[in-house]
Amino acid sequence: xxxxxxxHVSKQYTKESDKVIHDFNLDIDDKEFIVFVGPSGCxxxxxLRMIAGLExxxxxxxxxxxQLVNHVPSKDRDIAMVFQNYALFPHLTVFDNxxxxxxxxxxxxxxxxxxxxxxxxxxxxxxxxxxxPKDLSGGQKQRVALGxxxxxxxxIFLMDEPLSNLDAKLRVQMREEIIRLHKTLGTTTIYxxxxxTEAMTMATRIVVLKDGHIQQIGTPTEIYKNPNNMFVASFIxxxxxxxxxxxxxxxxxxxxxxxxxxxxxxxxxxxxxxxxGIRPESVVLATENDGLAMDVEFVEMMGADLHVHxxxxxxxxxxxxxxxxMVKENDRIYLRxxxxxxxxxxxxxxxxxxxxxxxxxxxx
Amino acid sequence: MGRLRxxxxxxxxxGIPLIPLFVFWFFPMLVSLWLSFTNWDYISPSFDxxxxxxxxxxxxxxxxxxxLKNTIFFSVWTIxxxxxxxxxxxxxxxxxxxxxxxxxxxxxxxxITPMVAMSIVWSWIFQADVGLINQIxxxxxxxxxxxxxxxxxxxxxxxxxxxxxxxxWAMLFYADSLSKIPNDxxxxxxxxxxxWLQKIKTIVIPLVSPxxxxxxxxxxxxxxxxxxxxxxxxxxxxxxxxxTLLYLYYQMAFEQFNMGQATALATxxxxxxxxxxxxxxxxxxxxxxx
Numbered sequence: 113x114x115x116x117x118x119x120h121v122s123k124q125y126t127k128e129s130d131k132v133i134h135d136f137n138l139d140i141d142d143k144e145f146i147v148f149v150g151p152s153g154c155x156x157x158x159x160l161r162m163i164a165g166l167e168x169x170x171x172x173x174x175x176x177x178x179q180l181v182n183h184v185p186s187k188d189r190d191i192a193m194v195f196q197n198y199a200l201f202p203h204l205t206v207f208d209n210x211x212x213x214x215x216x217x218x219x220x221x222x223x224x225x226x227x228x229x230x231x232x233x234x235x236x237x238x239x240x241x242x243x244x245p246k247d248l249s250g251g252q253k254q255r256v257a258l259g260x261x262x263x264x265x266x267x268i269f270l271m272d273e274p275l276s277n278l279d280a281k282l283r284v285q286m287r288e289e290i291i292r293l294h295k296t297l298g299t300t301t302i303y304x305x306x307x308x309t310e311a312m313t314m315a316t317r318i319v320v321l322k323d324g325h326i327q328q329i330g331t332p333t334e335i336y337k338n339p340n341n342m343f344v345a346s347f348i349x350x351x352x353x354x355x356x357x358x359x360x361x362x363x364x365x366x367x368x369x370x371x372x373x374x375x376x377x378x379x380x381x382x383x384x385x386x387x388x389g390i391r392p393e394s395v396v397l398a399t400e401n402d403g404l405a406m407d408v409e410f411v412e413m414m415g416a417d418l419h420v421h422x423x424x425x426x427x428x429x430x431x432x433x434x435x436x437x438m439v440k441e442n443d444r445i446y447l448r449x450x451x452x453x454x455x456x457x458x459x460x461x462x463x464x465x466x467x468x469x470x471x472x473x474x475x476x
Numbered sequence: 477m478g479r480l481r482x483x484x485x486x487x488x489x490x491g492i493p494l495i496p497l498f499v500f501w502f503f504p505m506l507v508s509l510w511l512s513f514t515n516w517d518y519i520s521p522s523f524d525x526x527x528x529x530x531x532x533x534x535x536x537x538x539x540x541x542x543x544l545k546n547t548i549f550f551s552v553w554t555i556x557x558x559x560x561x562x563x564x565x566x567x568x569x570x571x572x573x574x575x576x577x578x579x580x581x582x583x584x585x586x587x588i589t590p591m592v593a594m595s596i597v598w599s600w601i602f603q604a605d606v607g608l609i610n611q612i613x614x615x616x617x618x619x620x621x622x623x624x625x626x627x628x629x630x631x632x633x634x635x636x637x638x639x640x641x642x643x644x645w646a647m648l649f650y651a652d653s654l655s656k657i658p659n660d661x662x663x664x665x666x667x668x669x670x671x672w673l674q675k676i677k678t679i680v681i682p683l684v685s686p687x688x689x690x691x692x693x694x695x696x697x698x699x700x701x702x703x704x705x706x707x708x709x710x711x712x713x714x715x716x717x718x719x720t721l722l723y724l725y726y727q728m729a730f731e732q733f734n735m736g737q738a739t740a741l742a743t744x745x746x747x748x749x750x751x752x753x754x755x756x757x758x759x760x761x762x763x764x765x766x
Contacts, residue, residue, distance in 0.1 A: 164663075164667065165666075165667075166663050166666065166667075185666075185669075186666050186667045186669075187666065187667060187668060187669030188669075191667060192667070193663070193664070193667050195660045195663070195664070197658060197660055198660075199658065199660030199661055199663070199664045201661065201678065201679070201682070202682075202683070202765055203682040203683070203685075203765035212664070212668060212678075213667075213668040216665070216668045216669055216670045216674060217668070217669065260664075264668075
């Protein structure tokens, strides 16, 4: 198994063009499951492809264990890659697709047969070995693509949005399979996705990217509870974190219209306007006397939860409630923001001013 | 009532396009089939029915088998190089070459040039004494064949012209087909360490196979119907060495005025073409991947 180190890695397609990856630094430990997450065009796939050797590295160094691999061809990096569109050979059977890498590397036929059958067994593909990709469902195709990676016993797995083409149900199922596979094989894995749920559920550590810059690196819990900035806070979590215009006056947090929200536990080096961040599930219902008024615009019944959309002063807000609570359109409800759940962001640079939940002590 | 109107509408719209098809294709084909059982000489108003004599005469004549052999030789040696050169050119022009469209246009231009005009130019190029090819061969002290007047080389001259005309056309089809191969497949091969040749063998050839089948069938039909270049360059000679089945048909019909036997030969050509296309189609199931 392998450790990967990216040091000041950057990518620029032409000398005239802007950099698409800026100063990327990351140490990946052996057996880690790292997820690169971010919106389209944030550079997550480009970074993965640089690690794979499919894109050249413009600046910085890429190390695999103790070897500098910037100029090492893909085939010598001991990696296996799974692509979004499966990248299966349509004219080959499942068996031959899985065996492709081994055949290219001229492994003995008997060994190929044994390994392919073993891999097919792990992935539940044994009944389909003689079929062609066109006769398989999306989930089965992606399992074949995984099989082609697994069979090689590579030291690193690289996965480029492997579940994007699957429907929601299959995605959950395949997610479990990939997690199980990682637990069984312990292969260092880098996984690219734009889906924050995949990132949260699969990663040992998440790397959040935006416009080619790393926004935050951390475990799913760290990222969720203590986002570095508004982008991370809004990208991770569904529904996204609420942002409310507020202000800090004499260590007291108030709405922009001057209503009291909560006292600050410790002074912050910031007075005046702030952005208050609170997750939809952290908001609690209150009474007219001790809560802030919210006008309900519409309600989404999700089964397990009730998503209530509305406005608090000028800010749009979503709260997640127990489905048994009786709230309907045009109601006025009152909310309280528990101080230990509050995040504060600088409205100018969107950076975090306060991190709650275990990072900051609050007192009533 | 409504249903009757619907049927009438259908007949009307389907029927109109069928009229020219019937007048200019089905009808002449049927007449030609009927003529193949007569001894009509193309000029006389009268003729006799001769049964299947025209067919037995054709199928037992040495000239027929000579022409059949020439047709097969011509077909194989035009189809195979057209396919290979077409694919090679498409692969060459696939990489981000500057002026790609310009090169493609140049290579495709023989296809849009009339075969007759091209054949005239090529017959100058093949001229034994002052032709360009022999001039060049002379510079390198290589033998200078009597291209169009030697029965050993005349067919090769016709083949060269035909391949030259068709290769650019095949290239265009292959270029389109290559552009549809997902890049992921090449990347998988890169990661696995496949060589250029292995990529051609495992990715390119199987994935362009439907186009290969199409080109083989069309080129085969084209080869069987080759006429212009033969007429301009060799008129089937020397000593019948470039006389293909279609050229033999032309000679029988319009030089010997033996329309009965010529139409019998035409029927045989149609049958051969049909059988060939069908057998290629069935054989393709093993090597064509859709």
